[in-house]
Amino acid sequence: MEKVTSVEEYIEKHSLFKNELELLREIINSTELEETIKWSSPVYTLNNKNVIGLGAFKHHFGIWFFNGVFVKDEKKVLVNAQEDKTKALRQLRFQTITDIDKNLVLNYVKEAIENQKLGKELKPKRHTKSLSMPLELKDLISDNAAFKTSFESLTTYKQREYCEYISSAKREITKQTRMEKIIPLVLQGIGLNDKYR
Template sequence: MKKNNSVEEYIEEHQNFSKALGILRDIINSTEVEETVKWNAPVYSVNGKNVLGLGAFKNHFGIWFFNGVFLKDEQNLLVNAQESKTKALRQMRFESIKDIDKNLVLKYVKEAIENQKLGKEIKPDRSKKEIILPNELKAILDSNKVLQIAFKNLSPSKQREYCEYIDTAKRDATKQTRLEKITPMILQGTGLHDKYKNC
């Protein structure tokens, strides 16, 4: 697929929907958004923040709303392209140029711009980032300051690997064996699975 350097090239590339994409583009550009090309497609931003984009596929075309989850969507026009994965992104799909209601599209576009100005966006979930130390690992770290410093210097992903490794041991004896195994590794600053990562 060739790289599109302009919105015109993107629209021309999708000949079956080029006229319809042109109409949507005109509606969007009648507002205050800034038009750019990102990820090989037209993207529209306000104050440097992505608000919406144009997209064309085999059987449909449409507008991506980056924070579409906040749109009122009283007409029930928006779809979530990846139900379990996509939290904020919503798409307004069309199959034909006849499906475009210019006033309605403009209403959604203006609301998306207003939402962006109000700062409505889904923040990344930080709760996953918290590292919970198993009691056995916490005890050994508390009793050995050098080990504790070495552990804190590890990346969060490496810390999580070690925590999970201890936590998943069912028997106390296994936990003890695992603690003895990982102590020198932590002191060396290596992760539990580092030796497999370059294979």
């Protein structure tokens, strides 16, 4: 997919909805939002924060609201594109130019701007897996103070790599061989896969 460098180019590329996109663009540009291109699509920002975007697809076009979850949506027109996956993003979809209610679009855009000014933002939650440490590693940590200090100074990601490396060995002899391999690496503060990064 070739990179789009301007809103005009984006609209030309989606000529099926050319007039529709131009109308939405006109409505959005009547506000204080700044027009830019991100991810090869028109995105409108306020103080460098993404507020809304303009998009055209095979069977519809519309506006997406980056923090649309906070828009009141009294008319029940906003769509969550991927239930259970998309948390904040909401879309206002259209199929023809006659579907566009200028006042409704402007009101929703203005509310999104106001929400941005108020700092309403849904921050993605980081999913942290608990560290499942194999018994062999626990024993080594409790018996060897230098190893314990070095292991605890590694990032959680590197600790997890070592735990999975030992746990994934099926045979006891393989676990022992792997334990012998990791001891000097951990003592040097090196991650298991650092040489590949």
